Amino acid sequence: MIYFLHIGFDGSNYHGWQWQPRATSVQETIEKALHKIFKAPVTVYGCGRTDSGVHASQYMMHIDIEHDVDFDLKFRLNKNLPEDITVYEVLEMEEGQHCRYDANSRTYDYFIHLYEDPVLHKYSSCYNRLRDLDYESMKKAAAILPLYSDFKPVCKRPDDYKHTHCKVTEAKLYVSHDGQRMRFTITADRFLRSMVRLLVAYLLKIGTRKLSFEEFENILKNTIVVPNMILAMPNGLYLSRVEYPYLKIEPKEDFSSFLKVGLSD
Numbered sequence: 138m139i140y141f142l143h144i145g146f147d148g149s150n151y152h153g154w155q156w157q158p159r160a161t162s163v164q165e166t167i168e169k170a171l172h173k174i175f176k177a178p179v180t181v182y183g184c185g186r187t188d189s190g191v192h193a194s195q196y197m198m199h200i201d202i203e204h205d206v207d208f209d210l211k212f213r214l215n216k217n218l219p220e221d222i223t224v225y226e227v228l229e230m231e232e233g234q235h236c237r238y239d240a241n242s243r244t245y246d247y248f249i250h251l252y253e254d255p256v257l258h259k260y261s262s263c264y265n266r267l268r269d270l271d272y273e274s275m276k277k278a279a280a281i282l283p284l285y286s287d288f289k290p291v292c293k294r295p296d297d298y299k300h301t302h303c304k305v306t307e308a309k310l311y312v313s314h315d316g317q318r319m320r321f322t323i324t325a326d327r328f329l330r331s332m333v334r335l336l337v338a339y340l341l342k343i344g345t346r347k348l349s350f351e352e353f354e355n356i357l358k359n360t361i362v363v364p365n366m367i368l369a370m371p372n373g374l375y376l377s378r379v380e381y382p383y384l385k386i387e388p389k390e391d392f393s394s395f396l397k398v399g400l401s402d
Contacts (some may be wrong), residue, residue, distance in 0.1 A: 139230040140206065141199045142214075143386055147221040149259050149372065152189040154196075163187075163222060164198075170217040171200065174210070184236045184379050185243065188331065190371035192260070194246075195388035197379045199236040205229075225389045234383070241326055242306070244378035245333045247369065248396045249319040261318070261396055262373030270344035272312050278343050278353050279321060282308035282336070289360045291339070293331035293368070301360075303327050310340065311400040320400035324378075337369035 144167075152160035164181055171179035184197040206227070214224045248261035257263070282305045289301040307324040321337055339356075342348040356363065378388050 138203070138205055139199055139201055139232060139234055140210070141197055141228040141230050141234075141236055141384070142224055143226040143228070143389075144196050144198060144222060144224050145194050145389055145392065146192065146196065146223070147259070147392065148187060148190050148192045150221060153191065154183050154185070154187045154193075160189075166219065166222060167198070167214075170214055173217055174213050175202070182236055184240050185328070185376070186330075187376060188334070188371050188374070191374045191376070192372075192393070193376040194393040195378050195386070196376055197236045197240070199230070199234075223389075226386065228384075236379075239381050239383075240379050241382055242324060242378070242380040243326075243328060243376065244307075244322065244324040245328065246375045246377045246393070246397075247321040247333060247337050248373045248375070248400075249321075249337075251317045257396075259372060260393065262370040264341065267341070267345060270316070271346055272310075272316065272344065274350045275340045275344045276310045276312070278340055278350055279308045279310040279323075279336075281354065281357070282323065285357045287360050288329055288332060288357075290356050290362050291332045291335040292329035293335065295329070295362070297330065301329055303329065303332070313399045318400060320397060322377075331368055333374055334368040334371065335366060337373075338366055341369065 146163050151163050154163045156162050156165050164183060168179060168181050179200055179202065182199050187193060211224050211227045250257050250261045250263055251267055252265055286302050288303050289295045292301050295301050303325045305323060305325040309322055311320040321340065323333060339348065339353055343350060343353055375393055
């Protein structure tokens with residue numbers, strides 16, 4: 138039986154989603170909880186990788202087990218998982234359905250604040266040394282992303298992929314009225330390694346006038362890979378929505394919704 142599990146997690150204490158040989162991951166933590174419940178190993182399949190320290194307000198995973206689950210798996214898992222991982226729903230699916238390969242749309246949000254704040258520190262990236270940002274050029278750069286298909290310049294390891302094409306359907310930068318907080322949101326059919334964090338790094342270079350809009354456009358047009366680009370910090374990044382042709386679930390944004398106040402349409 139195939140079961141999709143709709144979960145959310147605070148990635149602060151994890152080295153990403155996927156199993157790591159010498160570090161704690163979200164996948165490992167969930168598999169250990171399932172092993173305890175089923176008294177046997179259960180492999181967990183995720184809808185995609187996340188970097189160390191990255192969060193998810195909506196993440197889809199699945200398990201494939203021999204028999205129907207005749208107990209409240211959501212309750213049992215939440216009882217055995219740490220507080221920074223929550224199971225929202227358990228859904229019985231059809232044979233052959235896959236949480237990663239069947240997903241046709243994913244959305245990421247990246248949050249930035251420009252001032253010291255002890256509460257925001259874990260959930261939004263602090264760039265408090267930045268001043269007088271060119272927000273209009275940053276917004277303009279974000280808006281052109283759906284016009285391009287090859288995102289090799291914003292892939293950390295392009296040689297790991299057969300191709301670096303992605304279909305970006307939406308990309309937008311929101312700025313608060315006081316200019317002290319930002320939210321970059323992007324939706325695509327797939328994402329490459331560290332793609333969102335590299336895009337944010339480019340937007341910040343544009344905002345600080347170290348890179349012009351025209352230079353950024355040229356990088357995208359000619360798929361120029363700029364060496365030694367430093368990634369934007371991980372803690373402001375959220376996987377916030379995953380959609381399937383046969384399944385659309387509203388995200389449970391309880392722990393990240395406060396970050397969107399003043400940063401949406």
